[in-house]
Amino acid sequence: MAEGIKDKVAIIGMGCTKFGELWDKSAEDLMVDAFKECMEDAGIEKKDINAAWFGVHFEEQSVGKGATSLALALKLPFIPVTRTENFCATATEAFRGACYGVASGAYDIALALGVEKLKDTGYGGLPGGPSLMGTKNALIMPKLTAPGAFAMMATRYFAVYGLKPEEGKRMLAKVSVKSHYNGARNPKAHLRREVTEEQIINAPIIAWPLGLFDCCGVSDGSAAAIVTRADMAKKFRPDPVYVKALQVALSSGEELMYTKWDGAHVETTYRAGKQAYKEAGVKNPREEISMAEVHDCFSITEAVTMEDLQFSPRGKVKEDIEAGRFNHDGPQPIQPDGGLKCFGHPIGASGLRMIYEMYKQLQGKVQLPERQLKNPKLGLTHNLGGFPPMNIVSIAIVGS
Amino acid sequence: MYPGLYAREHGAIAKRLGADPAQLQDTLLSTVGDTGSASPLMMLVAALEDAKPGDKILVASFGNGGDAMFFQVTEKIKNVADKRAVKKHVAAKKDLASYEKYLAFRNLAPMDLGMRGEISIKTPMSALFRERKVILSLCGSKCKKCGTPQYPYQRVCVNPDCGAIDQMEDYRFSDKKAVIFTYTGDNLAASIDPPSIYGLVDFDGGGRFWFDFTDCDLDSVKVGMPVEMTFRRRYVDEPSGVHGYSWKAAPIRA
Structure with a gap:
């Protein structure tokens, strides 16, 4: 069995822009903003960076293909830069590339940066769908959108666990109430208003049974990390954050074309989680993972992710949600920064944004004292790109 | 049987052919509409749904030119009874709630689909x-090794306990x-x-x-x-x- 990545790589600097409708910022501006904060935090110079990994998903909306846009925007001095793209796991893939780059010994210091300019589309939600997936898919797949694809998981969850639509919608509303509470307190978040359960339940339907507040915002934004080998980390700062696990799992086609998947969970999350716990040496995730930023693109996604990551028993997340387990003052805070739901979701930056929150929480350096969690040990981040039956999941576990 | 967009003309052709109106196949204009080049073939299928062995069917169509085909129904017609063809499709129709929807479906009224459209x-x-x-054809594949049907056609079997490569036969869904x-x-x-x-x-x-x-x-x-x-x-x-x-x-x- 391979050794894994545990404690071989340390994060010594991070940056994250405000997420939102940033009409006066270009993708390049956002890259520079995230990079600047990241470099100041790490206390290094540009010449110290040996290699970079650059994540962007909808390149046609912002910077074009390849990695040249990062090198040009930051004036990186003829170093290797690799572009990563893997749906919503794009930024975590950039981070993974940088971590493996230093862990291998090929580099001492590497940069991972993700960016996305989405609001220039002029509409809510993401562009694309099956019409951009080739002729066969354009003709045989339903004309689905992300909310529709995840709504089907809500329909299925309600059916499998015998929830009436109104019971299911109330369970999901509590997920969003919590994220809005956290987002409202975060100056860098995109959506900063608290909402009530009733507002959520009565909001217009986007894709039945999901309403407006069950869906995350899509945003402009960028986030970045500087990583180095663990044995070098203390040279740069007294409180580096160590990588404990990095795992990725992709659908095998079983969920979409075979008939065993129950449609009420995400198999890739469960598999990647299991691998990540093994890599990090986590025996009891419900007790050992202090906090997490998971891929709450939709309220139902966060709910099933709690079960897939083994934070809640199968079919029992409703009890944990109702008990406030995942609230900011609960025993296992989820989305302390507001999550995709409220911090926002610039696809190519989201994975690094999640790691940024875990990093700051672990260092005790969250901007506002009321946002700081008490003494967290291990933080987990999770991205789910694609649709429940056809997706990629990435998981990172970090600790001090 | 032959198509005709105008009932009077359709009748006049019958007269010139010396055909009894009872011999004519319904043009489907009032139930299905103008289906263009598919029309004579749909009429043929509709005729075959009622046909008995020995029946003689003349199919004619016209456009920039004309075709005529003459068929005689055999005993084998009994083997294709109860197929979902013209009659069942017409019976399964769903009425539209509004004429505006019909105009939209036919692209006869301008529709604003928004930027997503x-x-x-x-x-x-x-x-x-x-x-x-x-x-x-909605054709997928069925694994010859484990028997799993899968759509669309796969070369590698989707059954995680099988995974056979290139052991497929066509399978219609x-x-x-x-x-x-x-x-x-x-x-x-x-x-x-x-x-x-x-x-x-x-x-x-x-x-x-x-x-x-x-x-x-x-x-x-x-x-x-x-x-x-x-x-x-x-x-x-x-x-x-x-x-x-x-x-x-x-x-x-x-």
Whole structure:
């Protein structure tokens, strides 16, 4: 069995822009903003960076293909830069590339940066769908959108666990109430208003049974990390954050074309989680993972992710949600920064944004004292790109 | 049988042919509409649904030229009884609630689909031809090793305990019934008939895939509801001159 990545790589600097409708910022501006904060935090110079990994998903909306846009925007001095793209796991893939780059010994210091300019589309939600997936898919797949694809998981969850639509919608509303509470307190978040359960339940339907507040915002934004080998980390700062696990799992086609998947969970999350716990040496995730930023693109996604990551028993997340387990003052805070739901979701930056929150929480350096969690040990981040039956999941576990 | 857009002219042709009106096949104009070049063949299928061994059928069509074919029905007609052809499709029709919807479906009224509707699809003929079985025949594959049916056609078996490579035979899903595994009604998707209703279906005998649903209302759709597959238009790619057709799932009505 391979050794894994545990404690071989340390994060010594991070940056994250405000997420939102940033009409006066270009993708390049956002890259520079995230990079600047990241470099100041790490206390290094540009010449110290040996290699970079650059994540962007909808390149046609912002910077074009390849990695040249990062090198040009930051004036990186003829170093290797690799572009990563893997749906919503794009930024975590950039981070993974940088971590493996230093862990291998090929580099001492590497940069991972993700960016996305989405609001220039002029509409809510993401562009694309099956019409951009080739002729066969354009003709045989339903004309689905992300909310529709995840709504089907809500329909299925309600059916499998015998929830009436109104019971299911109330369970999901509590997920969003919590994220809005956290987002409202975060100056860098995109959506900063608290909402009530009733507002959520009565909001217009986007894709039945999901309403407006069950869906995350899509945003402009960028986030970045500087990583180095663990044995070098203390040279740069007294409180580096160590990588404990990095795992990725992709659908095998079983969920979409075979008939065993129950449609009420995400198999890739469960598999990647299991691998990540093994890599990090986590025996009891419900007790050992202090906090997490998971891929709450939709309220139902966060709910099933709690079960897939083994934070809640199968079919029992409703009890944990109702008990406030995942609230900011609960025993296992989820989305302390507001999550995709409220911090926002610039696809190519989201994975690094999640790691940024875990990093700051672990260092005790969250901007506002009321946002700081008490003494967290291990933080987990999770991205789910694609649709429940056809997706990629990435998981990172970090600790001090 | 022969098409005719005008009843008077249609009758006048019969007179010149010396045919009794009772011998004429209905043009389907009042039930189906003007189907263009498909019209004589649809009339032939409708005639065969009522035909008895020994019947003689004359099929004629015209456009820039004309064709005539003469058929005699054999005993084997009994083997194709109860096929879902013209009669069953007409019986399964769903009435539209408003004339405006009809105008929208026929592209006779200008529709604002919003910015999400602006994405244009390019349809290369080479891809349509290569994928013709999957797209037009709803043809998937069945693993010869483990027996798992799968759509669309796969070369590597999707059964995780099998995984056989290139052990497939063609398998048609178009005549299989299915049940709804899950569904949604999507108001975000650009559609001339929102919400877009679609979902995953499990086929009788095995196989699962996702499809657009048609001829149904969101309120009537349920997990576990039986559906059947129906061949429908998906989109019109005007620059390429392609009408994209494939299969949708519909409630079983007739």
